[in-house]
Structure formats: C-alpha cells, structure tokens
Amino acid sequence: MTDSTIIYTQTDEAPALATYSFLPVVEAYASTAGVAVESRDISLAGRIIASFPERLAEDQRIEDALAQLGELAKTPQANVIKLPNISASIPQLKAAIAELQEKGYALPDYPDDPQTDEEREVRARYDKVKGSAVNPVLREGNSDRRAPSSVKNYAKANPHRMGEWRADSRTNVAHMDGDDFRSTEKSVVLAKEGSLKIELHGDDGSTTVLRESVPVQAGEVVDAAVMRVAALREFLSAQVERAKKDGVLFSVHLKATMMKVSDPIIFGHTVRAFFPKTFASYGDKLAAAGLTPNDGLGGIYKGLESLPEGDKIKASFDAELAQGPDLAMVDSHRGISNLHVPSDVIVDASMPAMIRTSGHMWNKDDQEQDALAVIPDSSYAGIYQAVIDDCRANGAFDPSTMGSVPNVGLMAQKAEEYGSHDKTFEIPATGTVRVLDDEGELVLEQAVGEGDIFRMCQTKDVPIQDWVKLAVTRARATGDPAVFWLDETRAHDRNLIAKVREYLPLHNTEGLQIEIMSPVEAMKFSLERIRRGENTISVTGNVLRDYLTDLFPIMELGTSAKMLSVVPLINGGGLFETGAGGSAPKHVQQLVKENYLRWDSLGEFLALAVSFEHLAHKTGNARAQILADTLDRATGTLLNENKSPSRKLGSIDNRGSHFYLALYWARELAEQTEDTQLAQAFAGLAKTLAEQEQTIVEELLAVQGSPVDIGGYYQPSPEKAAAVMRPSKTFNEALSSLS
Numbered sequence: 184m185t186d187s188t189i190i191y192t193q194t195d196e197a198p199a200l201a202t203y204s205f206l207p208v209v210e211a212y213a214s215t216a217g218v219a220v221e222s223r224d225i226s227l228a229g230r231i232i233a234s235f236p237e238r239l240a241e242d243q244r245i246e247d248a249l250a251q252l253g254e255l256a257k258t259p260q261a262n263v264i265k266l267p268n269i270s271a272s273i274p275q276l277k278a279a280i281a282e283l284q285e286k287g288y289a290l291p292d293y294p295d296d297p298q299t300d301e302e303r304e305v306r307a308r309y310d311k312v313k314g315s316a317v318n319p320v321l322r323e324g325n326s327d328r329r330a331p332s333s334v335k336n337y338a339k340a341n342p343h344r345m346g347e348w349r350a351d352s353r354t355n356v357a358h359m360d361g362d363d364f365r366s367t368e369k370s371v372v373l374a375k376e377g378s379l380k381i382e383l384h385g386d387d388g389s390t391t392v393l394r395e396s397v398p399v400q401a402g403e404v405v406d407a408a409v410m411r412v413a414a415l416r417e418f419l420s421a422q423v424e425r426a427k428k429d430g431v432l433f434s435v436h437l438k439a440t441m442m443k444v445s446d447p448i449i450f451g452h453t454v455r456a457f458f459p460k461t462f463a464s465y466g467d468k469l470a471a472a473g474l475t476p477n478d479g480l481g482g483i484y485k486g487l488e489s490l491p492e493g494d495k496i497k498a499s500f501d502a503e504l505a506q507g508p509d510l511a512m513v514d515s516h517r518g519i520s521n522l523h524v525p526s527d528v529i530v531d532a533s534m535p536a537m538i539r540t541s542g543h544m545w546n547k548d549d550q551e552q553d554a555l556a557v558i559p560d561s562s563y564a565g566i567y568q569a570v571i572d573d574c575r576a577n578g579a580f581d582p583s584t585m586g587s588v589p590n591v592g593l594m595a596q597k598a599e600e601y602g603s604h605d606k607t608f609e610i611p612a613t614g615t616v617r618v619l620d621d622e623g624e625l626v627l628e629q630a631v632g633e634g635d636i637f638r639m640c641q642t643k644d645v646p647i648q649d650w651v652k653l654a655v656t657r658a659r660a661t662g663d664p665a666v667f668w669l670d671e672t673r674a675h676d677r678n679l680i681a682k683v684r685e686y687l688p689l690h691n692t693e694g695l696q697i698e699i700m701s702p703v704e705a706m707k708f709s710l711e712r713i714r715r716g717e718n719t720i721s722v723t724g725n726v727l728r729d730y731l732t733d734l735f736p737i738m739e740l741g742t743s744a745k746m747l748s749v750v751p752l753i754n755g756g757g758l759f760e761t762g763a764g765g766s767a768p769k770h771v772q773q774l775v776k777e778n779y780l781r782w783d784s785l786g787e788f789l790a791l792a793v794s795f796e797h798l799a800h801k802t803g804n805a806r807a808q809i810l811a812d813t814l815d816r817a818t819g820t821l822l823n824e825n826k827s828p829s830r831k832l833g834s835i836d837n838r839g840s841h842f843y844l845a846l847y848w849a850r851e852l853a854e855q856t857e858d859t860q861l862a863q864a865f866a867g868l869a870k871t872l873a874e875q876e877q878t879i880v881e882e883l884l885a886v887q888g889s890p891v892d893i894g895g896y897y898q899p900s901p902e903k904a905a906a907v908m909r910p911s912k913t914f915n916e917a918l919s920s921l922s
C-alpha cells in the first residue's frame with residue numbers, strides 16, 4: 184500500500200452486506216484518480232479465524248487484519264474507512280463459532296469454565312475477539328462527530344416522525360445513589376512513566392496479582408473505582424418493585440459490548456434480581472450446568488431444554504415473570520425480552536430510541552408503554568433523566584426547528600472506561616485492591632467485598648491535549664459555544680478539569696465561549712439552546728461521546744447513520760468512521776426474509792468524501808479532491824431527490840440508493856470543468872446510467888419480495904452475497920465499462 188491507498192473495512196451484518204454493492208462503485212471511481220481501495224476483513228468471523236491459525240488448514244487461514252490496521256493507525260499513512268462491526272456478546276461469539284465449525288473450520292468451542300492450561304489459552308484468545316475489540320484498537324485519535332449542514336438542513340426540511348410526549352408520562356431513569364463506580368472513584372495524575380501492578384490483598388492474608396504490569400506514562404490520569412455488589416443487588420430488587428408499583432415496563436440499559444467485563448456481570452445481577460426465587464432454588468443447578476444469567480435468559484432457556492429438571496425450572500421462571508412487573512421486549516413476536524441477550528439492548532442506541540418514541544418501550548402484547556430505564560451506575564444516567572424531564576415539561580423535540588449538538592470526544596488510546604476491560608475484575612474474596620508503582624509505593628487502593636467489581640481506567644495526557652485542541656478548533660470553525668461535560672464532584676473529572684484549565688490557554692480562545700459544566704447541567708444548557716434552534720458543541724469523555732452521538736442524531740436526524748464521524752489520528756493519519764450507529768442486525772433478518780436491505784449508507788458516503796479529501800491534502804492529488812467535492816454534491820442531490828432507502832418493500836432499498844449515488848456522482852464528475860480528462864472519463868458512464876435509469880431500477884426492484892440465501896450470518900458466502908447485492912446486470916455492466 185502507498186499514500187494513495189484507502190483501506191475499506193469489511194465488517195458484519197448490514198454494513199457488510201451493503202459493502203458488496205457499494206465497494207465496486209468506490210473502486211471504479213477511485214481508480215480514475217489513481218487511488219487504490221483495498222479491503223480488510225475485520226469481521227467477527229474473520230477475527231475468530233485469524234486467532235487460531237495452527238488449528239486450521241492452510242487455505243482456511245487468514246491474517247490478523249485488525250492487528251495490522253492497529254499498527255497502521257499509528258502512522259501518518261493511515262487512511263481507513265471504518266464501517267460498524269459487531270462487538271460480540273458471548274451468545275453472539277458462540278453462534279459465530281458454531282457457524283464456522285459447521286463450515287469446516289476446526290475451531291475449539293468457547294470454554295465457559297476453563298480448567299486446563301489449553302482451555303485457558305483458548306478462552307484468552309476468544310476473549311480478545313469478544314466485545315468491543317475493534318474500535319479501541321483503531322481509535323488512535325479523538326473523535327469529531329457532527330451532522331454536516333446539508334444533512335441537518337435536509338432533516339429540518341423533511342422532519343422524521345417523533346413520538347408525542349405527554350406531561351403525565353411515567354417514564355423515568357433509575358440509578359444508584361452510592362457504592363457505585365461514580366461515588367467510589369479515586370483518581371491520580373502520575374508524575375512519571377513506568378508500570379503499575381494491581382494486587383488483591385485478601386482479609387485472610389493472601390495476595391493475588393490481578394495484573395502484573397500496566398504500562399503508564401507521565402501525566403497520565405489513572406482511576407480506581409468499585410461497584411459494590413451488595414448495594415447493586417439491593418438497588419436492582421428495589422427497581423423491580425418500583426416498576427411493578429408504577430405499572431411501567433422494567434428495562435435495563437447497559438453497554439455489555441464495550442464494557443465487556445463489568446456490564447455482563449451487572450446484567451447477570453439484574454436477571455437474578457428479576458427472578459429471586461428461581462435463583463435461590465435452582466441457582467446452583469444452573470451454575471453446575473454452565474448456565475449463567477450473565478449471558479441472558481435466552482441462553483438459560485435453551486440450556487434448560489436438556490436439563491433433567493428443566494421443565495420445573497422453566498415453570499419457576501414463568502411464574503416469576505407473571506408476578507413481576509412487565510418486561511420491556513426486544514421482539515414481542517418471538518418472546519425476546521430485555522433480559523434475553525446482554526447485547527440486544529445497548530444503552531447508546533436504546534435510550535434515544537425510547538426518547539424518540541414518547542418515552543415508551545414495547546410490552547409483550549406489542550403495545551407501547553411507559554418504562555423504568557434502569558442504568559445502575561450514576562456517572563451518566565442523570566443526563567437521560569434530564570432529557571426525559573425536559574420532554575415531559577416541553578413536549579417532544581421538533582426536528583424541523585431544533586439546533587444541533589455535535590461532539591468532540593476524548594477516545595484516543597483507549598481512554599477512560601472504554602479501555603478498562605483488561606483492568607476490571609470480579610473480586611473473588613473480601614480484602615483490599617492495591618495499585619502499586621515500580622517502587623512498590625501505593626498509588627490507589629479500594630476496599631472490596633466478594634463479588635464486587637473493581638475497575639481501573641487510564642487516560643493518557645497526549646490525547647487530552649489533542650482533545651482540548653480539537654474542541655477549540657471546532658469552536659473556532661463554527662463560532663458555537665463549546666461545553667466540557669465534566670463533573671467537579673467526580674474524582675476523575677476533577678483531574679481532567681485541571682488539565683483542561685492548563686491546556687486551554689495554549690490556544691487562542693479569544694471571542695470563543697468555552698464552558699465547563701457537569702453532565703446534567705451541560706445537558707440542560709444544551710437542551711434549552713437546542714429548543715431555540717441553537718447549536719452547542721459537546722466536549723466529552725469517551726462514554727458520553729458514545730451516548731451523545733446516538734442521542735442527538737437520533738433526535739435531530741432520526742438515526743445516527745447520518746453522522747459525519749472523523750477521527751483525526753494523532754500521528755497524522757485519518758480514520759473515517761461511517762455514521763455513529765451500529766450494524767443493525769434487524770436489517771439482515773429483513774434482507775434474508777424478503778430481499779430488502781433498508782441500511783442507509785449515507786455514513787459511508789460522508790466518510791468516503793472526507794477520506795478522498797484527506798488523501799488529496801496529503802499527496803497533492805487534485806483528482807482525489809475533485810472526487811471528494813463531486814461526491815459531496817452527489818450526496819446532497821441524493822438527499823434532496825429522496826433516493827435514500829426507505830423502510831418498506833416496493834421502493835428502492837440500499838442497492839437502489841447506491842445506483843443513484845453512482846448516477847449523480849458520475850454526472851457531477853462529467854460536468855465539472857477543473858479536469859476535462861476526468862470529465863471525459865465519466866461522460867459515457869453518466870450518460871449510460873441516466874439512460875438506463877428505468878431499466879436498472881426495475882432490475883433492482885424485481886428481486887424484492889422473496890427470501891434469499893446469503894450463505895451464512897457471520898460469514899456470508901462472498902459469491903452469494905455479491906449476487907444478492909448486485910442484481911442489476913445493466914448497472915454492473917455500466918460500472919465495469921469505467922475501467
């Protein structure tokens with residue numbers, strides 16, 4: 184690869200399917216500017232296969248593309264378009280392994296309870312693939328997520344539906360008031376580089392090394408916090424009661440994917456709290472059969488089918504389900520509840536979806552109902568209560584008039600909570616966790632009880648400096664106020680506030696409005712402004728970056744797929760994420776059922792344009808800049824002509840929108856006057872696509888309506904998926920005429 188190479192990632196589910204249709208367009212157009220587009224497989228299936236080369240046949244092995252891209256991201260050469268990928272929960276990981284085994288890959292099963300060294304080794308390799316294992320590796324820069332003005336203006340002119348909010352809504356958020364990560368947090372700024380050791384000193388006199396060596400840098404912020412399990416259980420039981428008393432749906436909103444150690448455990452405690460009698464009577468039997476609530480009810484129900492007492496235990500679950508509050512449902516038709524799979528309800532997307540739908544979730548009768556949203560840790564839960572209170576007082580937000588809240592997010596080098604999973608432990612015995620430096624001096628300590636969750640987080644100084652600079656850059660570019668969402672009553676945030684105050688004066692901030700407010704105050708401030716149609720830049724840590732870049736786009740634009748998501752890499756490269764949302768598993772089900780893919784690739788279009796632009800600046804390739812400018816205009820036309828995929832069969836879907844983008848882009852290229860040779864190269868294609876529009880659209884529509892086989896869920900067959908995703912012979916032939 185060279186400076187003129189763009190890496191396009193092959194991921195999972197809907198975006199991966201969309202890629203089969205869109206990548207051929209990208210490759211063909213890019214080639215006219217001498218830009219090579221190379222694809223890299225970082226899908227869940229690909230990452231599993233790459234983890235076990237020695238067990239596989241020569242022709243089955245694939246290289247570890249993620250590790251390579253992780254290294255690339257640290258170089259100025261990086262120009263990577265990153266589509267959303269699955270961050271797998273254990274049930275998803277197991278399903279992917281099973282699919283690959285079925286396809287002839289001699290992969291080991293996932294060891295739930297590893298006993299031998301070999302099993303422990305297998306488990307360690309799978310645990311590297313599990314959860315959010317891709318994004319933190321690639322994110323060697325902070326994030327700049329916003330709705331481009333063309334997208335925002337389109338949304339204002341064509342507002343999506345927003346559910347009405349009533350003043351008597353009983354929807355609320357519940358969080359703990361103490362003994363959680365927020366209230367136990369301790370934080371230090373390290374004076375020098377070195378390494379830290381994490382030890383558990385048991386009350387019985389034992390010492391267990393939890394982590395031998397964590398490399399640290401000078402100026403780094405290190406925090407230690409505990410979620411105390413006794414308080415958590417009490418809190419969860421009280422919320423089950425409260426939901427029942429209030430007559431609202433019980434739901435829990437976690438991030439079991441990015442917080443892959445802590446949140447499945449918290450999810451498990453929630454399942455236990457909902458079924459206290461069942462776990463009191465049968466908990467040991469379930470555990471002995473390897474059935475853990477941490478993987479959700481779905482896995483337990485499946486396992487019960489082969490247990491001798493399975494029917495009796497299922498009856499006990501059913502009885503408690505009937506007695507308890509109604510549970511929020513993920514899919515009421517198939518009986519999938521909020522407690523079935525830890526990765527089905529992910530807080531960043533699930534809370535905004537609830538807020539967009541009148542504060543409702545779905546009950547078992549497929550009706551909307553008010554809900555109690557349980558978000559145990561109090562660090563960020565309050566921001567959602569602030570939105571809900573605002574909607575109750577002032578009604579739903581109006582996409583046709585509301586302002587915007589873009590985000591500058593601190594995420595580089597595994598910042599804060601989202602980099603903490605290798606320093607998070609479920610504590611086996613009561614004692615004290617001590618964090619020691621190279622000299623054996625105590626850096627941080629926390630008293631812990633059995634079952635408590637201890638967590639250490641790191642935030643490096645260079646990313647913090649870069650984040651402050653990016654905030655000032657965005658404030659200067661827009662003239663909008665920038666608010667640092669930092670809470671001086673939190674230990675970690677106090678250290679960050681001190682650094683923000685130290686680094687802000689290094690920049691010219693004259694005439695800019697830059698504030699520091701607690702998350703709840705910042706939310707209220709931003710909501711007040713958004714209702715007046717004003718924009719406010721949110722400058723946040725890694726978790727709020729994630730939460731806010733789904734929340735505001737979903738309210739403003741209907742979906743976070745329409746976000747521009749740029750990650751200026753600290754060493755000069757560019758990582759261009761597509762949208763701010765995920766891989767839309769529901770969309771794959773619909774495709775397989777009726778050959779209709781409602782995935783909107785707008786995020787890909789936006790990312791591609793900035794990727795070309797980055798390449799043009801870096802290499803002086805004027806044609807790459809023309810590709811960027813014409814793509815931007817084509818994307819604008821696509822929006823205005825309403826050629827985005829709709830949700831329903833019978834109109835154009837993802838494939839149709841790619842055709843229209845190709846048409847408008849070719850037309851822009853043919854009509855531009857800066858490079859006549861390039862214009863000539865596209866003149867023929869622009870003409871053919873315009874002339875054949877009706878034929879192509881007919882060919883694309885003709886396939887809709889019946890089931891299709893893509894040859895697998897986690898690893899679709901490339902031939903079958905390409906055939907399904909490229910059904911228009913006329914379009915395919917026209918494209919191939921370009922090269």
Ligand SMILES: NC(=O)C1=CN([C@@H]2O[C@H](COP(=O)(O)OP(=O)(O)OC[C@H]3O[C@@H](n4cnc5c(N)ncnc54)[C@H](OP(=O)(O)O)[C@@H]3O)[C@@H](O)[C@H]2O)C=CC1
Pocket residue numbers: 266267268269270271318440526527528529532533742743744760762763764765766767768769770781782783784786
């Ligand atoms: N950057 C990344 O790699 C990210 C990955 N993920 C991963 O994605 C998976 C699913 O996560 P989940 O929380 O359900 O979030 P998703 O964003 O995948 O899904 C929520 C809903 O958002 C809508 N949506 C999202 N993207 C698009 C799009 N491009 N076009 C149209 N609609 C879209 C769909 O709504 P509708 O049903 O109304 O069509 C979808 O059902 C998980 O494995 C998660 O870990 C999640 C976030 C980011």
Ligand SMILES: O=C(O)CCC(=O)C(=O)O
Pocket residue numbers: 270314315316318319440441531728729732763764
């Ligand atoms: O990496 C993941 O699991 C999800 C990332 C995400 O939700 C985001 O960055 O917005």
Ligand SMILES: [Mg+2]
Pocket residue numbers: 531532729730733763764
């Ligand atoms: Mg997110």
